[in-house]
Amino acid sequence: MREDRISVFRERLDKYLNLGINLLSLAIGCSVKVDLYDTLYPALSLVNNEIAKLNIEIQPREDVAVLRSNGDYSLVRRIYDISGNGVNKDELISINPSVALLLLQVHQSRASSPKEFASSIISLYRRLGSSPVRVRIGKGHSIVSTKEKAEFALIDFIGTKSGNEYLLANNDTIQIIDPTEDPGSYRQVATAVSNALNDLFIKGVYRDITIYPVYDAPIEDLREKLTRSFKEFSSKWDFQLNANVIQPRVNYLLMGATVVGTLDKEPPMFYDNIKAGFKILVTRSFGELSIISTYLTTHVDESIIDELERNVMSIEDLEKLKTKIMDSLSRPNIEIARVISKYLPEIGEAFREDEHIAATVDVSGPGIFVFKELAEQANVDVALYNIPLISPEIAKFAAEHYIITDATAGTNGAIAIVASKDVIDSLIRNLRGIEDVQPMVIGEVMGRGSGKLFVPDYITRYITSKSLLMKLTMNIDVLRSLRRQQVRCEKVRVEARVLGNVQGVGFRPTLRRQALSLGLTGYVRNLLDGSVEVVAEGCKEDVMAFIEWIRSSPVGSVQTINYMIKQYYGEFNEFEIR
Amino acid sequence: MKVSNDRYMLDARGYACPYPQVFTLKVIKELKENSIIEVLVDNPASCDNVPAAVRKLGHEVLEVNQEGNYWRIVVRKR
Numbered sequence: 001m002r003e004d005r006i007s008v009f010r011e012r013l014d015k016y017l018n019l020g021i022n023l024l025s026l027a028i029g030c031s032v033k034v035d036l037y038d039t040l041y042p043a044l045s046l047v048n049n050e051i052a053k054l055n056i057e058i059q060p061r062e063d064v065a066v067l068r069s070n071g072d073y074s075l076v077r078r079i080y081d082i083s084g085n086g087v088n089k090d091e092l093i094s095i096n097p098s099v100a101l102l103l104l105q106v107h108q109s110r111a112s113s114p115k116e117f118a119s120s121i122i123s124l125y126r127r128l129g130s131s132p133v134r135v136r137i138g139k140g141h142s143i144v145s146t147k148e149k150a151e152f153a154l155i156d157f158i159g160t161k162s163g164n165e166y167l168l169a170n171n172d173t174i175q176i177i178d179p180t181e182d183p184g185s186y187r188q189v190a191t192a193v194s195n196a197l198n199d200l201f202i203k204g205v206y207r208d209i210t211i212y213p214v215y216d217a218p219i220e221d222l223r224e225k226l227t228r229s230f231k232e233f234s235s236k237w238d239f240q241l242n243a244n245v246i247q248p249r250v251n252y253l254l255m256g257a258t259v260v261g262t263l264d265k266e267p268p269m270f271y272d273n274i275k276a277g278f279k280i281l282v283t284r285s286f287g288e289l290s291i292i293s294t295y296l297t298t299h300v301d302e303s304i305i306d307e308l309e310r311n312v313m314s315i316e317d318l319e320k321l322k323t324k325i326m327d328s329l330s331r332p333n334i335e336i337a338r339v340i341s342k343y344l345p346e347i348g349e350a351f352r353e354d355e356h357i358a359a360t361v362d363v364s365g366p367g368i369f370v371f372k373e374l375a376e377q378a379n380v381d382v383a384l385y386n387i388p389l390i391s392p393e394i395a396k397f398a399a400e401h402y403i404i405t406d407a408t409a410g411t412n413g414a415i416a417i418v419a420s421k422d423v424i425d426s427l428i429r430n431l432r433g434i435e436d437v438q439p440m441v442i443g444e445v446m447g448r449g450s451g452k453l454f455v456p457d458y459i460t461r462y463i464t465s466k467s468l469l470m471k472l473t474m475n476i477d478v479l480r481s482l483r484r485q486q487v488r489c490e491k492v493r494v495e496a497r498v499l500g501n502v503q504g505v506g507f508r509p510t511l512r513r514q515a516l517s518l519g520l521t522g523y524v525r526n527l528l529d530g531s532v533e534v535v536a537e538g539c540k541e542d543v544m545a546f547i548e549w550i551r552s553s554p555v556g557s558v559q560t561i562n563y564m565i566k567q568y569y570g571e572f573n574e575f576e577i578r
Numbered sequence: 579m580k581v582s583n584d585r586y587m588l589d590a591r592g593y594a595c596p597y598p599q600v601f602t603l604k605v606i607k608e609l610k611e612n613s614i615i616e617v618l619v620d621n622p623a624s625c626d627n628v629p630a631a632v633r634k635l636g637h638e639v640l641e642v643n644q645e646g647n648y649w650r651i652v653v654r655k656r
Contacts, residue, residue, distance in 0.1 A: 003628070003655075022592065022593075024597050025592050025593055026594060027594045027595065035622065035646070040623070108620060112622045144621075146592055146594055210602055234602045278647050293596060297596060300597060300600055301600050301603075301604045303604065303607065304600075394632065401603075401631075402596065402600075402603075402627050402630065403596045404596060405595075405626075405627060406622070408619075421630070453647075464630070464634070465626065465627075465630060466630075504640070504641065505639060505642075506629065506639065506641055506642025506643065506651075507644065509644060554626070554630055555629060555633075555639060555642065556631070
């Protein structure tokens with residue numbers, strides 16, 4: 001039985017290897033993205049000053065692009081290389097976009113540090129930002145490929161005229177959800193598109209939805225199979241499909257969509273109205289990826305099956321659970337959108353806390369991190385008292401075995417809603433009965449603040465990476481330049497000596513990566529007495545977070561760290577290893 | 579792959595997270611104590627996860643060095 005399962009999987013791997021696809025080189029679920037907190041956000045901070053001089057605008061972090069519209073819009077798709085060769089000023093003037101949705105696929109070597117990533121993207125931004133037309137990037141999405149020569153920048157330029165409703169647009173893609181299933185199968189495509197749609201649904205959009213597929217494959221047969229799955233999904237759920245848009249064709253498996261829909265209410269983005277006592281509701285438990293990843297890993301290393309069966313559940317039960325999840329992931333959450341829209345103000349009306357939803361967020365890719373981002377966006381402090389996972393046992397197992405670094409992550413997953421207690425109580429009654437929905441309150445807003453998130457201590461069972469945990473719970477500004485309102489930053493310099501087992505263990509490169517991800521400049525060097533000297537400059541909160549991080553460094557072992565906070569000099573442009 | 583007595587090499591380049599750490603842990607189980615294994619990874623997520631995973635199991639990470647487009651992680655089995 002077990003041998004059968006593994007041999008079927010191996011046959012599938014071989015079958016695809018013969019077609020030039022290594023299923024094990026494809027990222028599953030959301031791990032396909034350039035790391036938001038270590039790479040993408042810090043990279044955008046690095047190029048912030050240069051972007052400010054260009055005719056380009058990167059809008060604050062939001063799940064979806066939102067435009068006032070008269071209902072008519074045009075969508076023009078262009079595909080460039082990632083340096084932006086081919087961007088044509090005259091064409092930009094004639095397109096005159098209201099917003100641009102950017103999908104970047106870069107080779108993983110460019111995603112290894114913020115500096116590397118920033119230098120990769122700046123040329124594209126320069127080209128986009130040097131025409132008389134202002135290009136607003138309303139939704140960006142950067143993904144990694146393990147294959148070289150599979151890079152591209154796909155931009156969907158959307159143009160519309162202001163009117164009496166809203167147009168919302170989003171782009172999301174996935175490489176593969178579950179390699180134990182056939183790539184290109186209906187469920188994989190349905191999950192990928194539903195995941196893109198989720199960001200419209202959370203804003204209450206369920207009308208006039210059009211899907212503009214984004215897909216690629218190494219072979220024609222698979223590309224055709226994907227095309228068929230897109231058609232099947234659209235007709236089954238009654239969405240418009242525009243299959244005539246151009247596709248990347250760099251022969252690397254990819255599936256997803258740009259999705260556009262209209263909203264005749266005010267979207268739930270009332271961040272400044274969120275206040276102490278507002279509750280946080282989620283529509284179901286999350287952590288889908290830990291289950292899919294664990295199931296997949298049992299096919300790669302048989303000894304994991306033994307451990308799983310000894311400590312958690314039988315492989316048959318895990319398979320049943322995985323199948324159930326794949327079914328629910330391939331269903332779009334459109335019914336939730338209908339309910340959300342009932343709790344939104346009419347166009348032009350103000351937000352009222354006894355009637356309306358204040359904000360919503362999609363708990364998919366980043367899992368529990370979305371609550372940290374939400375706290376920062378709204379400048380409030382948030383406490384979660386419950387982290388409902390589909391299978392806490394599997395999540396713990398996956399984290400312990402480093403199968404997944406954040407076992408709360410998912411795809412097309414739960415939706416979180418922030419509103420006053422009365423509205424939440426009413427919402428729960430309205431959401432009950434929808435398939436796959438089990439609404440529950442998991443936390444609340446403590447009050448206006450700097451964007452802190454308080455989580456139960458047991459979160460360490462599900463997120464084993466120390467640096468991830470620190471980003472979640474320390475007062476670090478994870479969104480940085482993508483925050484709606486910039487936080488004040490007091491610049492300081494720290495000079496430190498670190499004693500312990502800190503030389504010859506990869507300490508300096510690890511420190512440099514962390515410093516860059518916190519937006520710090522300075523240097524780290526080995527001293528002759530076996531200690532390490534660190535000098536760092538940046539915002540005080542980031543500098544202090546860095547010192548705390550060094551104290552519990554994931555490499556070597558730190559006995560003591562002696563440091564002094566000094567006046568900021570602005571001496572460095574980068575963080576070097578000396 | 580055996581390089582010399584008690585020194586091994588695992589080339590996990592081209593594999594996406596989580597496979598590099600899964601392969602590394604699988605190989606380490608087979609080795610004698612004090613053996614050295616060099617793991618090559620090129621997936622950014624794995625350059626953090628491979629050292630973290632082996633350290634958690636009590637092995638020693640001797641080196642993590644970026645060499646061009648990939649990382650070389652040297653581990654001593656304990």
